[in-house]
Amino acid sequence: MSNRKTTVALALFGAAVLLLNFPLIGLVSGNEAGKLSPILIYLGVIWVGFVICLYRIYGNKEPKK
């Protein structure tokens, strides 16, 4: 794997650790009773975003014959 893709993967990992810990903790900690939507929307956006980024990094590869 090229150095550039490795760097991007590491950066995405760092972003994942940050985004799925601190803002989420903040959202959940300060949540009012019954309000799920901000948390779920945040989570959904991050999750789908990561999947797209992962596909860009690792997808579209045919197995070597």
Added chain:
Amino acid sequence: MNSTIVLLIFVVYLVTLFGIAGLAERRWRGGPNKRPRIAYALSLMVYCTAWTFMGSIGKAADDGLGFLPIYLGPLMLAPVWPLLIRRIIRVCKAERLTSLADFLSSRYGKSRLIGVLAATFLVIGVVPYISIQLKAIGSIFSVLTGQETIASLPFYQDGALWLTLLLAVFIIVFGVRRLDANHRHEGIMAAISFEAIFKLIAFLVVGGFLTFGVFNGFGDLFGRAAQLTELADKWSLTASGLTGWDWFWLNFVSMCAFVLLPRQFHVAVVENRAEAEVDLAAWIFPIYLLLINIFVIPIACGGILLGIPGGAENFVIAIPKFLDWNLIAILAALGGFAAASGMVIVSTIALSLTIANNIVLPYVLRVIRPQRGTQDGSQRGAQADLSGPIMNIRRLIILFVLLLAYGFYRGVAAQYSLIAIGLISFTAVAQFAPVTLAALFWKQATKKGAISGLLAGFLVWGYTLVLPTTLGDSLWGAALLEHGPAGIAWLRPSGLFGSQDVSPIAHGAFWSLLLNVSGLVIGSLNSRPTPLEITQADLFQHPEKYAGAEVEDYRLKRRRARIGDLQKLMARFTGNQQAANTLKAFARRAGNGKLEPENLASPALLSFVEQRLAGAVGSASSQVLLRGIIREEPVQLQEVITILQRTQEAERYGRLMEKKQAELERLTTQLRAANRRLQELDRMKADFVSTVTHELRTPITSIKSLVNILLNNPELPLAQRQSFLDIVVSESERLARLVSQVLDLQALEDGRVKSGHQPVDLNNLLRKAVHSFSGVSHERDIDLRLELPPATYEVLGPADRLTQVVVNLLGNAVKFVPRVDGRIDVRLKIEDNPVLPLVAVRVADNGPGIEPESRSYIFERFTQITDPELGKPAGSGLGLYISRKIVEDCGGTLSLERSSESGTEFCFRLPLHRVSDDAMPELAQRTAEQTNAEVATSLVKMKNQAR
């Protein structure tokens, strides 16, 4: 539902699983591309067990969002998971390792102790996890049939037991087919891929029917949940009892579990066929995790809103049963069974390999290992084929693991939730993270460090998590938890060193991993690695370097064994024919020809056999087996010197090759440039020939036709005849000039022109030259101006050649001035150069200028600038080249001073020989004192500066 019918349904499902596995074994075997890549990605979803199917809902219903970190951990890891797992795969394939314990044992000097420790801790950590899957199967059974809980039933009436035994049969049939553990279990992979899809579909169906069938979508469901007090304040961390610190550690242990759980390691590493499978899995598994979590909260809320009785963990089955959706209830039950059984199958296979290769076989084989060169009957027992007994040992271990898990479930797990035991298992497995990462990335990690870290980590794990969970209800356990050992409060298992308000998992994970890492680092830094540890550390970091047998070169003891002994050893595990074929194939590949049994095995063959055996019985056992037939001799000094010399030579050769390559590249670049130049010269030559012949032909044609007219028309009027003869003369002169230029060029090139250095009055020369153009300038209405200084400047050089230069410059200017308002300025000035004074003659026109890209080669031979309006000018393209040559011969320079849309200015400079003006006495003095020698030196300097 009748329990017999339910049992039958599960049996049918298992039979289906048998069928799928059998089909896959036939169709996917034989080639790397036979198994679809998606099967590998789906098999990773064995991560989602009954915990996901049932436990998450229970956790969500009780504690809100506390279930999420189990899935967020792998999601966070997803970007770097392929980088990590590829590295592990490469090492495991190179060394034929088949479990995490093998991996660690091999890295840390092929240590049997580490293998045993790792295997033991894995069993302690994972068997409870298997037991809660069996508990989940029991719960599914109970919910469907409405039967009593397991604890009250005798074991032979427990449906979970019979299903466990059926699972054992399945695992034994499809999980132990060949001795070589590196042989991929295509049937198992097909089964768990099928189960991954099945459980996802089951979960989505239940969630979908509940959300859109019973309620009117997510909005309606969440809206009603918000109105229920019980659910209203669930969705905060406070309700789940977690802090940010807890959340972080739950994510972390989940990340570790996704890689290091035996079942994950097995499917991701051992069952991998090609690295391309890893790339697909990298983005498939996050999608799967998202899909399987979409309906967790809706099902939890739905179950509470509908008032479903029983624990929330069973909602996924209890809800459809409550609503009389029997088919969906069965589908959900089978989905839960798929989730649980997938985990049980793969974990049991992985644990059986771990236990067999690291705990059982090393000791069994020590007793029955073959000896060197044995042929007689007394050693017949040592020669017996071991493949059958070893496979039976593995089968027994499978049964043992499952029965142990069942026993744990009956005795202990029934009292605890899926989540509680699951998280404790995750934390146990996380203890392997430091040693595993150190194995891959830290060369200084030693065996002693690894043992210290593992022991410290597991002790603290047991103290902080297992002890409070299992013994908290006993008298002395309660006292220990409250007051600490011997009343030392800061050593309380649930509050080490004064920790407070931290969840047990975060508390246990933090302290165990802290002491684990400390033990690893301090132990490694305070111990010296053995040579084998050093070799293995390098191999683990750079497996590609050790392709082949070079690792033997790095041993300090030379291993010797007869080929015959090695073949007999292999035959005990693979059969005689297979062993012979394998060695023949090796010999063919290595180009060794026939392997004679009496000969000593090469280092490459030794390593090959060791790796083959490691694949069958594990790294530690293969060491045990080989020790029986290998003789170790210390490496002689001469051998070491030879190795060093070989290495040195290889390095020297490598450096030489690099140098040669750089030189070759440089020469290639030069050759390419020379080739381009030659092509350019060829083109220029062709252009020149074309130009010259055209230039020659034009006047000749003109002369010929005029002479013909004169010959054929004697009656032409005298004036016309005179005019024609004038033209003939001028064309002849033009012809002569062209020929003369070409000859000049040749003479200059050959160095045959000897320019005599005579004093030349430059003022006078310029006057004459400008005067010769007065006719042309008048005819073409060109404003031709000459600016001369009062003083007369003399230079050294041939007057005719210098005149040729000025005429050439003026000729060019005349060609390119505009048709209207054309102007040419000729100026003579002195330039007080610090080296010696120079005279500068500038010829400037107001033509269109020369394009920047052409400026660098206007002084080349045969080059002419084509003006877009005026077209190709007349001439041979030699004028500037010859002019520059002449000026340089006289010690001067000729250059293009400026060129723009407003005109062009050429300037040639020559050393001033003499100036006649008394108004510049200093200058006159300087020039008079200059000798020829000084002039020559100054000329060289000036030429170099001009270049």
